[in-house]
Amino acid sequence: MQFNFGTVMPVLCAGAALGMVGSAHADFLGDSKSTLELRNFYMNRDFRQAGAAQNKAEEWAQGFMLRLESGYTEGPVGLGIDAIGMLGLKLDSSPDRVGTGLLKTNAVGPKRAKDEYGESGFTAKVRISKSTLKLGTLQPVLPPLMRNDSRLMPQTFRGAWLASNEIEGLNLDLGRLDRVNQRDSSDNEVMTVFNGGKRNIVLGSAKTSDEFLFGGGRYQWNPTLSTSYYYGGLDGIYKQHLINLVHQLPLGGGQSLKSDIRFAHSGADGGSNVDNDALGALFTYKMLGHSFSAGYQQLSGRTGFAYVNGADDALLNQVQINDFGNRDEHSWQVRYDYDFAALGYPGLTLMTRYLSGDNVARGAGLSEGKTWERNTDLGYVIQSGPLKNLALKLRNATTRSNFLSDLDENRLIVSYSLPLW
Template sequence: MSKSPLARGVALAALGTSLTLPTISQAAFIEDSKASVELRNFYMNRDFRQDGASQAKAEEWAQGFLLRFESGYTEGTVGFGVDAIGTLGLKLDSSPDRSGTGLLPRDPGDKRAVDDYSEFGATAKAKISNSTLKIGTLLPKLPAISANDSRLLPQTFQGGWLNSQEISGLTFDAGQINRVNNRDSSNNETMVMTNSYNAKTGSSGVRGIDFKTGAVGDSDEFNFAGLSYKWTDQLTTTYNYGALEDLYKQHIVNLVHVLPIADKQSFKTDLRFARSTDDGDTNVDNKAYGAMFTYALSGHSFGLGYQKMSGDTGYAYIGGTDPFLVNYVQIGDFANKDEKSWQARYDFNFASVGIPGLTFMTRYISGDNIDRGAAASEGKEWERNTDIAYVFQEGPLKNLGVKWRNATTRTNFTNDLDENRLIVSYTLSLW
């Protein structure tokens, strides 16, 4: 069977690394390795709902392929290994007047989406005891920096990351990032903040973040560190620090407690606080408070959340990433200057009534008190989300997943949106 260029690239990278290792050390490297390929078919339609808008809607359909490889480690006090990821995105349907969904890169001039795009990333890793150092392509999922995977292909980063679990219950993370490859790109670029100053309009918008005169506005250095301690099976606390050089510094604390009530009943408390300040070239000044309380009963979950922004600006984070906020949802993050927001959420897992693989979620988020400047009225927004997903449990379609995501948002300071996403995915383990 012939292999695609994507498959050959990942395989050759792993083979090249293994050939440099002493023969006596290769057993665990090979035996503990694993590889998989994920097929992701993605349709997205975003209706902007405004007469006279520059673009009436964004609508595209694309096919993605994600090939992942993770090796084991060589034998010895220090074990060495390699991970690799190869991605390919193919355009199935798009046009210049409907591009811009985030599924496909597009030409900034004529707005035409590319026919295909791909990326290959490799990560060297070394392990001593329960500590692992990775250098290369990274997909971090930490409060200070979390790679986004909500479109066709995932966002990735370049840098180094140390994870240590030498003390029982304690996890330590530290590292540095210098480049980002966004989800609709195949280029590694410097990092920027989300929704900050708009050079075309000269406005900082409802986020309220501005740059000082002469500031470049991007950065090639993000430093992060974090501690997480599991006190009991029910209680975990974390502290994380992140700094995007010249742009912002951030301290994040989090407490998660799960209280067992009775059989198939629990009450979860998730408390978050973040303090963000400038790092020389901006006016970032924000305190973000968040709380989410969830009561679970059999297959049902009922959640209530509250989020509050205070300070001279809204919340700062790297553009395109997932911010560590309880009210960050499908479209909005409800993190504008002085914004206060609440959330009501309901989840149901149909496995509790004999239909494993079927899940449902709906939520409503409302935000107000947004500072739009002295000349404008108070900013308000709301968003409603619904997710329905099913993963086939048996038969010829086993492990095939189908998900429909619907969102509606209304606001008095930017476009109203109606959005639908249909995602069909299948992951095949190669070995």
């Protein structure tokens, strides 16, 4: 049986609201909270390869995100409702610099950024014991599906999500989604698979899908070890199994070694040719304010890694521009982080990393595909005074490839979250 969330959501939200009127109490009201997030975002992306159709994408925008979260009504079955409202305003753009993903563009005619765009969403929620069912606007951050929040507005999905914590240390998730609202859009749309670069994914009769199913769980064996298994499937396109192990080894004297090992198997569903195994391992050594990381990721199979278009994915080498998830790609990364709190400057952080990928299957008669990317992030969060918690981040990235676009990119993000109650 197919459920139309667009039809049932207003009814569910209204039902939840009526239930609250009859049984609202201190927990429902007292546990409610509201925040207003302000996000000012400047981004420029220079296209460095010869013959590029557009020399540069450069835009500046201001975003507002109002989040309302209720508590739950009393009794064995608690009811609640959440809401989100988002507004994006154009500060600077032009037809020859459009396309950063910050702003919504017109659907027909020459590509231009709209002066403003907005959206709203509602989520009805039901809590029984330590299990919660949410219906409506969702922002999952789970191995099979991670909403993208790397621009002015976050990506959202529409559907149902049951999260259970009945067993201590065990988190279980089960859900179904039928629509996606991309980060530079205000429309709910059907979903499809990302097929950029050299993914080599060939679709059958199903080019889009209105059903993404996910389920699985994470178990915390002890304070230093956790494992997880998740399933995710885009109906008619692909199905995927993901396994993850994270171990934190204390070494004493402010030192530790973290291991993050991931494996994913993706197969066809319907008429597609999706076939991929992805194995990755990242090791991080921390010493006081320093963190040194090294990782390796290897893909094999007839296609590259499959995931919902527009979302983030579970690959270890997914970074600012690339994810190194092309067919047969082998990649490695080295990374360094420093927290200046160790020097008496809390709130100031630095991250820099370098990644290199090769062995990409470009096609018969072509040499292997190669890509490298370099990222640097410098961030500061004001710790006190009237601007406490105001965050500033400067992000720089450079990538070069023999089969993808050559890019130089800068982002400047100023954000502030203001609790309203």
